Amino acid sequence: MTTSNTGDATDPTGNATDDSGNPTSDTGDATDSPGTDADATVRAELARLRDSIDNIDAAVVHMLAERFKCTQQVGHLKAAHQLPPADPSREAQQIARLRRLAENAKLDPAFAEKLLNFIIAEVIRHHESIADGTGQAAGATGE
Numbered sequence: 076m077t078t079s080n081t082g083d084a085t086d087p088t089g090n091a092t093d094d095s096g097n098p099t100s101d102t103g104d105a106t107d108s109p110g111t112d113a114d115a116t117v118r119a120e121l122a123r124l125r126d127s128i129d130n131i132d133a134a135v136v137h138m139l140a141e142r143f144k145c146t147q148q149v150g151h152l153k154a155a156h157q158l159p160p161a162d163p164s165r166e167a168q169q170i171a172r173l174r175r176l177a178e179n180a181k182l183d184p185a186f187a188e189k190l191l192n193f194i195i196a197e198v199i200r201h202h203e204s205i206a207d208g209t210g211q212a213a214g215a216t217g218e
């Protein structure tokens with residue numbers, strides 16, 4: 076719900092709801108309103124799906140944190156041996172592989188490529204900071 080919304084919305088069953096998603100026309104008596112059971116079912120299904128989304132988002136954050144711990148070590152290795160932060164041929168392989176994986180998983184490969192490029196751009200920024208001495212010290216966790 077946006078903060079600019081002043082009027083009541085309708086829930087997915089078309090019933091009027093307030094800003095918290097609660098029915099506004101329901102008297103609270105479950106026996107006299109045919110919409111009440113459907114509302115409760117829809118809200119329960121939405122809550123169940125949102126629980127799964129929250130778990131998946133948490134997994135994504137933890138996996139990204141692990142990936143950045145690896146790339147931080149790569150950044151230090153590259154800086155110590157005067158290797159360039161970016162490796163375009165490696166990136167081309169990663170993109171081709173990720174697009175294949177995405178297609179098999181029925182995920183939009185263009186989206187997968189954009190996501191990987193977004194992550195790699197951040198990694199390269201970190202590598203550059205490590206190389207110029209302004210980056211995170213080796214072994215630092217940021218906690």
Ligand SMILES: O=C(O)C(=O)C[C@]1(C(=O)O)C=C[C@@H](O)C=C1
Nearest residue numbers: 149160161162163165166195198
């Ligand atoms: O594999 C490397 O050389 C890395 O620095 C890691 C990484 C990546 O995030 O996967 C980042 C930058 C490179 O251009 C390629 C890949």
